[in-house]
Amino acid sequence: MTIHDKTIHDTTLSRRSILKAGAGLVIGAYIVRGGKAFAQAPAAPAYNIAPNTFVIIKPDNTVTVLCKGIEFGQGQWTGMATLVAEELDADWSQMRAEHAPSNPVLYKNLAFGVQGTGGSSAVANSFVQMRQVGAAAREVLVAAAAATWQVPAGEITVENGVIRHASGKEGRFGEFADKAMQLPVPSDPKLKDPVTFKLIGKEGVVKRLDSADKTNGKAIYTLDINEPDMLTVVIARSPKFGGTVKSFDATAAKAIAGVVDVKQVPTGIAVYAKGFWPAKTGRDALKVVWDDSKAETRGSAQLLNEFRALSKTPGKVVKNEGDFEGSMARGGRVVEVEYVFPYLAHAAMEPLNGYIRWDGDTAYARYGCQFPTPDHAMIAKTLGLPMEKVKLDVILAGGSFGRRAQQSTHAAIELAEVAKAMGPGKPIKLVWTREDDMRGGYYRPYSIHRMRGTVRDGKIEAWSDTIVGQSIMKGSAFEAMTFKDGLDSTSYEGSNEIPYDVANFRMDMHQVEVGVPVLWWRSVGHTHTGYAVEAFVDELLEAAGKDPVDGRLELMGKKPRHAGVLKAVAELADWKNYKVPEGRARGVAVVESFNTFVAQVVELSMTDDGPKVHKVWCAVDCGVAVNPDIIRSQMEGGIGFGLGHILYAEQKLDAGVPVAGNFDLYRSLRINEMPEIEVVIVKSTEKPSGVGEPGVPPLGPAVANAMAKLGVGRPRQLPIVPGASA
Amino acid sequence: MAAFALKINGQTHKVDVDPDTPLLWAIRDGAGLTGTKYGCGVAQCGACTVYLDGQTVRSCSLPVSAVGTSEVTTIEGLDSKEAKAVQTAWVALDVPQCGYCQSGQVMSATALLTLNPSPNDRDIDLAMNGNICRCATYVRIRAAIHGAAKTLEG
DSSP: OGGGTTHHHHHHTOHHHHHHTTTTOOOSOOOOSTTOOGGGOOSSOOTTSSTTOOEEEOTTOOEEEEESSOOSSSOHHHHHHHHHHHHHTOOGGGEEEEEOOOOTTTTOOTTTSSSOOOTTOHHHHHHHHHHHHHHHHHHHHHHHHHHHHTSOGGGEEEETTEEEETTSOEEEHHHHHHHHHHSOOOSSOOOOOGGGOSSTTOSSSOOOSSTTTTTTTOOOBGGGOOOTTOEEEEEEEOSSTTOEEEEEEOHHHHTSTTEEEEEEETTEEEEEESSHHHHHHHHHHOEEEEEOTTSOOOOHHHHHHHHHHHHTSOOEEEEEESOHHHHHHTOSEEEEEEEEEOOBOOOOSSOOEEEEEEOSSOEEEEEOOSOHHHHHHHHHHHHTOOGGGEEEEEOBOSOOTTTTOOTTOHHHHHHHHHHHHHOTTOOEEEEOOHHHHHSSOOBBOOEEEEEEEEEETTEEEEEEEEEEEEOSSTTSTTHHHHEETTEEGGGTTTTSSOSSOOSEEEEEEEEEOOSSOBOOOTTTTHHHHHHHHHHHHHHHHHHTTOOHHHHHHHHOTTOHHHHHHHHHHHHHTTTTTOOOOTTEEEEEEEEEETTEEEEEEEEEEEETTEEEEEEEEEEEEOSSOSOHHHHHHHHHHHHHHHHHHHHHOOOOEETTEEOOOSTTTSOOOOGGGOOEEEEEEOOOOSOOOOOTTTTSTTHHHHHHHHHHHTTSOOOSBSSSSTTTTO | OEEEEEEETTEEEEEEEOTTSBHHHIIIIISOOOSSOOSOSSSSSOTTEEEETTEEEEGGGSBGGGTTTOEEEOGGGOOSHHHHHHHHHHHHTTOOSSOTTHHHHHHHHHHHHHHOSSOOHHHHHHHHTTSOOTTOOHHHHHHHHHHHHHHHHO
8 A cells, every 4th residue: 555655754754743743732651640541531522632642650550552553453552562661661561552542633643644553554653653652751750750769860770660779769650650740741752772672572571462351251342332221233234235225114123022213324224222133133124125226236257257358458557667568579488367356355253333322412432443533533524513522432343454444434424324313312332244244345356467478588578467456545535645647556556566677567457447345455455466466477487497486586686675585485494405295385475565575485285175275484574573473473364364365265246246245155264274384574674564464465376376386377366266155 | 032041150140032032142232241252143153152061052053042051151251270271371372363253262272172181283173163263363273272281281
């Protein structure tokens, strides 16, 4: 996503803007008196009530970091706390994390300018900011201790959460919290020299802050919100995208015990009930006649034919270097392939949902919100309230993979509409069933890449890639940021700037309209461009008689970090000398996404149920590694997520209706299909970049390339195991 | 609607629901215990795994009327030595990512170790392949089960 390419540069000079952010109140840390945690504070405050609040230090010495972004598995609670704790010289055992509430000024993502999580930007956009918060808190605590002890601040040291003076005086943070609150917070706190880091990048000293509660059932997600008067809502939405309600009969639904009311809302018919089950059975009992006159009615086969025909014609040129057609005309070994990528659902474990309470004058919403600022604004607008009359709290979400970050804010608007239709006074929990979530659209776009190239004298001389696909950003607030010359750059990112030196290069695109809503999906454009580029280069190198690793390295002269991870994974996997067991083969791929570089080697064999991946070796360069174990876990998870989809997942359309509604037809990777994984983190002093998404893209092409080595060919149409999901 | 007296984690919870209501929703909306999750509603994902008289069941697909006097155990009621070993290993290896499926994973892993204190990889595959983790924490789930088994050996 190009909007994130700017991240790193922006953060380096953002310090001044951070410290100015809260309308002149230059406070990086907020120290709570009397144990009153601001995180749990007021019921319906204006959103700017507590400027510059990132850290809460309580009398019990716990240090709670308020996290700007959402924790949905990627580990940013732990990451943010690590950055603060490092500069604060806190002991890890005293660290805690919570979500910051929605506040578009204070808690904006410095990469976006609004509050939100995405593009693997959490650590990248916070690396300096959160360290400054920790350093400022440390300085103010030291000043408080110095004043208490009547000693110069310069003689005080802080280590593992203990403040000490040579005279033997010592105390912990909580003892100085009250006094520290009276003191000015330094505007330009001194940051540590990275060589003195004790937590950042260190093995074994930082553990995730959310593991225990996620192991004993105590972690609270939106689905777990429960209040005595609360109504649970399930909505009947049009089976086809773009369909609307023509008429409905709620008689049978209203006869179900527990159903309280039925209302029409802009997205369909909402059933309000005491609990999920009556709401769901009530919804299923509705008789709705849909108006499909404006609905998308094409099926997958028709889309394939249309996309395929278009891919054989030149699209709008994104990049053109050298003379592609001229080079092709000179002959050689010509390779032309087509790759077809299906619609994919995100299918996070927790389907979409939300909680809202509206009393007519104010509203309070609480859910696993990935983009608070736009959601907050649209909830307010829908309810006819100024934004400061709406409070929005973010809580843990059961995964997202992109689904909870909606540039259209469709789910937030629907949540507010459901409250509005019922009238003020009732707390409401809106729940999407698994089927609602999976058939509800906002998929990874369907697309085709038509690749052409030629090899002469063992060299790749020409390369072209014609993409046919749907824009993710068109019509959204992000259009201006992501569109270049009328094309959505997130549809082709990774295809226009390949890491290989090819003299004659062309990349063009047909941006097509389909009435299926689409969305970013864990690694966005790289989900398909990574496959197209890495499977194709492997095929060309094979035609050139080159080794997949050496051949790539020869062409990567201008790409040291790509080459770095490729060499690292080749060493980890012992690419040269390893004896591949009989019946198995290995393949490799390397993809950069969101400024992070990942190379993977896959070893697989073929079974009746498609490829069986036995092992994946992975090398990652994400700049300075903040939490090595979280980086490894994101690579492991990215590999498993990538593998499950490349093997099995597809959302087909039957006359416009999504076919798969649940995991029976949308097959998910299971434990018996999970490979062994070995990860190496390449040492780097580059600025930190994200790891939530970049583990995904190389996996698919590495599988394809291993399949080719095994003699079964690189899959041209995904998923690899056809029929698994329809 | 009908009244059911459910024995959950050693306590009786009275819930007034339709007899066809899946046990999952009686536990969550009726008894107010939210550790057991809804993921699919069709016994595909295992997020709703609980014990019925010690046996794992998918509570999303078991009508509350079929529970009778059986003892229901949810994640909140886990207290066996196997459960402790599993939960300790889960935290030691930082298994969870989003965490939403993990109650079900812990229930299935504990059930496995209760029946088979030293499972091999194949045993783990068979016992755990009904529990989907969309974050794909499977490498660590496997390692944590082996780790817990080691702890139980003493």
